[in-house]
Amino acid sequence: MKRARIILITMLGLALMLTACGGSPTKLNVSMTDFKYEPMESTILAGEEITFSIKNVGAVLHEYVIMNLGQTAGDKFGDEDEGNIFWEVEVEAGQSKTVTFTAPTEAGTYEIVCGTPGHMEAGMKGILIVVDK
Ligand SMILES: [Cu+2]
Numbered sequence: 001m002k003r004a005r006i007i008l009i010t011m012l013g014l015a016l017m018l019t020a021c022g023g024s025p026t027k028l029n030v031s032m033t034d035f036k037y038e039p040m041e042s043t044i045l046a047g048e049e050i051t052f053s054i055k056n057v058g059a060v061l062h063e064y065v066i067m068n069l070g071q072t073a074g075d076k077f078g079d080e081d082e083g084n085i086f087w088e089v090e091v092e093a094g095q096s097k098t099v100t101f102t103a104p105t106e107a108g109t110y111e112i113v114c115g116t117p118g119h120m121e122a123g124m125k126g127i128l129i130v131v132d133k
Contacts, residue, residue, distance in 0.1 A: 025131070027051050032091065034058040035122035037112065043129040047105040054089060055096035062119065063090040066128055067111040069104060077113050077120045086110065107132045 025045045031038045032055065044050050056062050067073060071084040087101050104110065112126035113119075 029053045031055040032062040035119050035124040037126040041127040044103045046107050046130050048103050053098045056091040063115040065113050065115045069108045073113045077115045
């Protein structure tokens with residue numbers, strides 16, 4: 001009985017912490033401008049189905065490209081990087097969409113880049129942190 005109460009309090013505490021950090025780790029909300037991601041850094045749970053709401057408030061097409069773990073697009077996103085992509089979505093200027101994808105099963109820090117020519121060089125980079133449950 002006492003243990004159940006402790007577990008309940010711990011769970012409530014965790015829920016509060018997650019709320020304070022900006023929502024559930026199976027939901028991802030990102031907005032793209034010319035030329036950055038807001039927020040620049042997000043955290044999701046490994047292997048979970050992620051509901052991703054992505055908005056482009058900029059004036060041109062933007063992409064949210066998740067590189068494979070341990071892969072970087074370097075200084076410039078090019079054709080040689082296409083084979084190192086985990087998942088990607090693109091959103092036209094002024095549009096928004098909600099899509100789902102399965103988070104990588106491997107925990108780690110994944111590089112996010114915009115694949116539209118010139119955008120990465122303009123600073124359009126981010127970080128996706130994948131954590132184990
Ligand atoms: Cu872009």
